[in-house]
Amino acid sequence: MNKRCPMYCCVMMSALLLLLTTIAYTQPTPSQPTTYDVGRVRVRAEPNRYAEVVTTLEPATPLTVIGKSSGGLWLNITLDEARSGWVAIELITHNLDLAALAVTYDQGANFAGETLPPRIAEHVLRIYERGQALGKRPGIFSKIGDSITVAPQMYTPLGDGRYYLGDYEYLQNALDYFSVTPAGDATHNQANAFLNPSLAAGIGWTSAALYDVDFADPERCLPDETPLVCEYRVLQPSVALIMIGTNDLAWQSADGYQSNLDGILAYSIEQGVIPVVSTLPYREGYADEWALFNQAIIASADKFAVPLWDYAAALDPLVNFGLDTDGVHPSIPPMGTDGAADFHDYNLPYGYVMRNLTALQQLDLVWRVIAMQPL
Known part of the structure; x- marks a missing residue:
């Protein structure tokens, strides 16, 4: 390594x-x-x-x-x-x-006592209120990313009931909140936000793909509409979980990547969508680039005062840093998708399990602000 x-x-x-x-x-x-x-x-x-x-x-x-x-x-x-x-x-x-x-x-009980920092929480509430004025839908979130986002192990078991919270039972309220509202429309997906296919995520995507009309769904997106713009128009989400950049590591400079990320965050805020931005999992062969990109992500989250989903830190103590044998994608638990949201202790060392857990923890932190729920 x-x-x-x-x-x-x-x-x-x-x-x-x-x-x-x-x-x-x-x-x-x-x-x-x-x-x-x-x-x-x-x-x-x-x-x-x-x-x-x-x-x-x-x-x-x-x-x-x-x-x-x-x-x-x-x-x-x-x-x-x-x-x-x-x-x-x-x-x-x-x-x-x-x-x-x-x-x-008890990590479950102690994380349950965490809240967003006051500066971030205040900005999250302002973004949410702006979004409500613009018609954004409570209980709906977008998923922005690449193959790690569209993989069946990610989000799916949370959306269809194949999960075990265990020590993290405090997450049930946020899970219920983001599971009730159908994310699709009358002619498309009627599933909740965890199951709804994203128009702003795809295999092999880089941050530049979100700006490229050639990556937009021709059946659901308007002419000259980028994937990100299309996703927000069609879904009208109140929150966006964003992890993009693993594929940028091979060709993009950290400065160029950060410029793209800043544009994504700025557009999200303008549209009244709360962006929750994730750090990247380690990628073999790109140690230096990976470090610079995650520094850029942390800096951008701070600059825009939005929640930071530090997935890289959560993976840090895991075997092989929570990666599969390909050195790129998170590791899959023995039960596959069926076990990807099983939060038993023995299952937490797998990358996709940890990603589902930390995603739900981020949604919980946001939910406590927008639903004004006390600890």
């Missing part, structure tokens, strides 16, 4: 952890201190990539494992009497009995 951006990950390392005591179910008993042989890794205050960095482990740092996160992707450790924190489990080679480790952090 090529080098990765320090913004999203720590330096990979090989290590050995030995579990010498049994972890009790109700009150975790710490394991004996173990030692890293090589490498460096950040220890965070909570099990997520946004949490404060407590310290960085140097080679041969002894630590004690006292538990795990509910998702099973982070280890709760202590370094000494004064320092404790969390490390991503996939950064460590270990022989721990993970099933025996006590859950010391």
